[in-house]
Amino acid sequence: MSTYSVGSANFGRFWFGQTLFGFGTRIGTLGLSVTAVGPLDANTRQVGVLAAASTVCYLVIGLPAGAWVDRMPKRRTMMWAALTRCLTILVIPVLLLTGDLRIEVLYAVAVVVGVVSVFLDVASQSYVPVLVPEEDIGAANARLEATAQVSALGGPAVAGLLMRVVSAPVVMLVDALAHLVGLLSLGVTRDGERRPAPEEGGGRRHLTADIGEGLRFVRDQPVVRRLAVSMGVSNFFATLVSTLVPVLVMRTIGFDSFVLGLVMTCGAAGGVVGALLAPRARKRFSAGAVMSCGLLMAALFTVANPLAAAVSPHGKVLAGAVLLVGEFGLTVGALLFNVTQVSLRQSLCPKHLLGRMNASVRFVVWGSMPPAALVAGWLGSAIGVVGALWVGVVGSVATVLPILAVDRVMAASSAAPRTQEPQTQEPQTQEPKAQEPKAQEPKAAR
Known part of the structure; x- marks a missing residue:
């Protein structure tokens, strides 16, 4: 399989397309929320349902999507997903x-956009190890994450400014255009990926067998399991x-959509800082320390909202200053965590399982979002927006607990395969591989 270095023009075309996807997605996400809260005057529960509609797809098709992505050329999958999103957004x-235009239309658009986003996200994360050589994976992810944050930096601000001139639904045209141009950029990207051959014995395995293999990898790989x-x-x-931040900013405090966009932009600026700091922190500290500190920092800065x-x-x-500082610090911490964990997962997983591994993790991770959005709407109505935000603050602190012992787990699993290797014939070779100084590479995530 031919690969292209992270400094090649070919990788640059893929990088450009991913940057546009991130830019358009940020604008589209803000546009959907503001359309619901503003022109359609949605209540708190409707805002929660809209957020749930955007992410319920990860529960419904998250797992089979990973198996399908592993069976299909990943670049073509991304192109079809981008085209579908572009056409769907134009409906608004x-x-x-x-x-x-009614709130039910926004629900439907959110569901379709969520479905194609599953394929786009899983395929793009699984495509990096296909496109670049193994030694460039960390650098490639670092560049992708940094520019994703740069595009996110301008996206909400541009959306907020445009919404002062035109309505939020019209701003969605920018999302559609960004995905169209990103699709064209992917069209001129080249790779050596071949469609995976059917299993020996005359045909492909059943889809459930492929899904099960990905789930078992996540379950049995101790580091990936803790991360999930x-x-x-x-x-x-x-x-x-x-889910409640737009309601807090625009109703509870009384700011307009421009300030909401400014808050999100400040968060993206923190993401750029986090993406730049993470490789340096990773060289000086262990993976577990960087990830734990990042998650804890993000949780503590969440208190800025209430x-x-x-x-x-x-x-x-x-109040505006508190929101800006909080969003900045939150995303610095989140990126310190993400920059390490995605590349760590990629280095731990065999290439033929990347799509299913990513989809299995996202099934767990993103699958928690629809019920969370519904709970947010219910809590916002029951105890008020501020009370519900305090619940989010307290719960966020607990997220660091599963990864506190990651370094010890990695050290233990690096020694275990050496004594058991003659008995191990399954793709467990990734465990010793994960304990080599892969941790010394600057790792980044999307």
């Missing part, structure tokens, strides 16, 4: 012009908080 401004549990809990409480509501009666400027 069209219906705005005809006067037929930690990320599942983290995403539950992060979704609970993020704190902003508490200080808002004393001045909106102060």
Whole structure:
């Protein structure tokens, strides 16, 4: 299989397309939320249902998507997903012009966009080890994460500015255009990937067998298992908080959509800082230390959301400053964690299992988001937005517990295969591989 270095023009084309996807997705996510809260005047529960509709796909098709991605050329999968998202997003401004835009339409668009996002995300994460040589995986992920954060830096701000001139549904056109251009960029990217051959014996295994293999890898690989549990809990409480942030900013405190975009932009700036700091931190500290500190930092800065509501009666400027600082610190911590964990997972997993491993982890991680969004809507109505945010703060602190012993687990599993290797014939060779100084490479995540 031919690969291209991280400094090649070919990787640059893939990198450019991924940057556009990130830019468009940030605008589209903000546009959907503001369309619901603003023009359609959705209540707290409807906002929760919309957030759940965007992520329920990971529970429904997350696992089979990984098996399908492993069976299909990953670049073509990304292209079809980008095209589908582009066409689906266009429904919103069209219906705005005809006067037929309703909250039910947003639910439907969110579901379709969520489905194609599953394929786009799983395929793109699984494509990096196919496109670049193994020694370049960490650097490739670092570049992808840094520019994803740069695009996220400008996306919400641009969306907020545009929404002062045109309505939020019209801003969704930018999302559609970004995915169209990203699709064209993928079209001129080259790789040596071949469609996986059918299993020996005359045909492919059943889909459930492929899904089971991916799930067993996540279950049996001790580091990946701990990461999946930690990320599942983290995403539950992060979704609970993020679902209510637009309501907090635009209703509880009384800012407009521009300030909401500014808060998200400040968060993306923190993401850039986190992406730049992570490789350096990784050279000086262990993987477990970097990930634990990152998650704990993100959890502690989450307190800025309910704190902003508490200080808002004393001045909106102060409340806005608290929100900006909180979002910045939260994403610095989140990126310190993510930059390490995705590349770590990629280095632990055999290439033929990448799609299923990524999909299995995302089934756990992203699958926690729909119930979290519904809980957010219910809690927001039952105990108020600020009370629900405090629940998110307390829960976020617990996310670090499953990975506190990751370094000891890695050290133990590095020694175990040496004595058991003659009896091990399954693809457990990735465990000694994961304990080599892979941890010394700058690792990054998408």
